[in-house]
Amino acid sequence: MNDYGRIMPRDRGAASLDVVIVVMAFLAALALGAALIAERAAVSWRTGLVGRITVQILPSEKAGDPDHEVRAALDVLRHTSGIAHAAQLSERETAELVRPWLGADALVSELPLPKLIDAKIAPGEGVDIDNLRRQIRAAAPDAIIDDHTRWLARLRSLARGVLWSAYGVLLLIALATAATVSFAIRAGLQAHREIVELLHQMGAHSSFIARAFEWHYFFAALIAGAIGTALAAGLYSAGTGLEAVGLEAVPFLPPVGLHLSELAWFLVIPVAASWIALATARFSVLGVLARIY
Amino acid sequence: MVTAMVRFENVGMRYGAGPEVLRDVTFTLDPGSFSFLTGPSGAGKSTLLKLMYLAEPPSRGLITMFGQDVSRTHRSQFPALRRRIGVVFQDFRLLDHLTAYENVALPLRIAGQDATDYRQDVEELLSWVGLGERLKAKPRTLSGGEQQRIAIARAVVARPDVLLADEPTGNVDPDMGKRLIRLFEELNKLGTTVLIATHDRTLIESARAREMRLVDGRLVELRGPQP
Incomplete structure (x- = not known):
């Protein structure tokens, strides 16, 4: 772990934040998967008709x-x-x-x-x-x-709609994650106020104290994000497996399985979750420290 | 003229709308001086120390640290001022999740020093305070006296210009008390300005240093600066 991480003890109640991030990452991966499937379906429809x-x-x-x-x-x-x-x-x-x-x-x-x-x-x-x-x-x-221009235009607008909806969901999830981490950090700052004041008194710059918090939340979000994403990847892989044996995972919809190259995009989610947590931690801690003498 | 390490002029302090805890406090601590701060409980000793280690702003009056008027100092410069001050807190304020070694090394980490540069110094200092065998012990597993010695080692490890200690020998036996005072005196000989807040008359008499007494928030000079 990063050298800064050990300055802060692990929060009591940190497990509930981890669960929230696992769920958020899972939902984000589902939304991203839906966007990838919509994109692929739109491309295949287009190439069939254009x-x-x-x-x-x-x-x-x-x-x-x-x-x-x-x-x-x-x-x-x-x-x-x-x-x-x-x-x-x-x-x-x-x-x-x-x-x-x-x-x-x-x-x-x-x-x-x-x-x-x-x-x-x-x-x-x-x-x-x-x-x-x-x-x-x-x-x-x-x-x-x-x-087929009329049909293609409608297909394009449908695919665009699905894509933008997925991006909207991803944005909402990112905001919710940031708000949750911010809330957890404020609670953590309150719980560890004595440590923060001690570091402050010893001449630690605000950025040093912020780093102690941000790396703590960075790694927590990275691990929790990876777990949530892996769960969603497992679900999509199960869809691929069903389709491989000739079963339709979701009737009437395009194949819900994702290729390996598409699943690679999922790596973005835990990385994004950890950087969102890091940035949120930094702004929250600096905001609180600015109010200490 | 030598610049005083600490200078208080007519300093007053009150919390919120409460009564004044400190009134018209005026004194200076010269570089390399050794002083005791005494007074009954509730006289304002801890508040005076807090003002000196820049934990609170005064309600009125002028505080000058290392020649800098604190009220005119930008907050971005406070960390640099605070690093020149070592503090031994009465309640130790050790980080329970860190080892004795990590607690003592904390000021050096904050100062941005590399672990390989300070490892030997920290281990030697812990040996000096009798904890050379307890480097990896967590504070909760140590006695009150051992915790106090870690707190003292942490306060002096970065060789501060000013050392402020609040009842630093309150939890140790007389022999260890004398040993710790020797540590403060050694540090003082190296140029650190030392101020010890204490009730321990034996300690005060043994060191024969300057004594300032706080009574009802006012500072009285009992024994002037020693030559």
Whole structure:
């Protein structure tokens, strides 16, 4: 332990502060994990949709042959610069897309499903979507062109929302930790007032006394923070384990497991907790000492 | 003219709205002087010592320490002044979680000295006060007399310019009392200004030093500074 730490005895009741920091670190790690999962999910959704265009030819009573419109739309797409690939989805592929919502009932095959064309934009190429939309509509009046920008924008705002919420939770946890440590230090200063006054009388600078406190709380927060973070890491690892054996840890949500590279971010939490404790200790002690003669 | 180590001029002290504990106290402690402060319990001896070791500001009057007017000294300079003062508290004020060695070494740690530089000095000093075998003992395991000797060793270890001791021989037998007084005298010969607050007449008579007596908060010079 640091040389300064021994000047202050371990507080009675310090265990309850340790428990609070363990819980705070656990919650912080959960929030950070949620942010990492949201970020990863948003990236995977984006990469799945960015660079793709879907053309739907809706069944229409007034128009003519939908297959003719499909061919016309495909023709436009294949002659558009920047489109790497365009192909019609088979009826089986289209039925597969609606199966999660409508099922695979025989009735479904009788439903007037739209004809779908999936087009891929060549990487690094730009396509003038408005111009393309006009050209396809001219060739195939029942076509709807979707470049997924609306869906992507909503996904982006959802991911942003989750991320900022997680950061907000992390900030609140940091503030709560600082307030708790500050409270504990004031109680500690009161309990060890005689020691503080003795050091003060012996000519110790305020910074020397503050260091005696701050290192004490630094190491306490580092250890407690590491325990709380390890608990949360264990929980996420359990999620990874469940997914590895084919079980969905949380239904309907993206995989809740974290990769090793993502778990490495968790190391930030005990370090941040210990520095928050150190800074809070320093300001609290200096504030109290400023009022002593 | 030699600058006095401590100078009090018409100093008065009261706590809150209470009566004055010290009234118009005027005296000087010259460099290298040896003095006793006597007086009945409650006469204000501890309060006078507190003012001298800069634990409290006076209610009125002028205090000059090492030639510096305390009231005009910025608080950032107080630690440097306090390091020049060694104090033996009547209630010892040892840190119970530290060993005898660590308690004695504390002023040197505060002064920023390295443990390797002071280890030998601290061990020798503890041997001198008869605790060479108890370096690692915690204060709670020691007798009152042993604790008092640690408190004295802590006060003198940094060779302060001024040593203030409040009943430093109150808990030791007469032989150890004489040994401790010899320690103070040795320190005094090396130039430290010593002031001992005590009731012990034997101690006062044996040292034949200056004696100042506090009666009802007023200071009376019983025996002037010795040549």
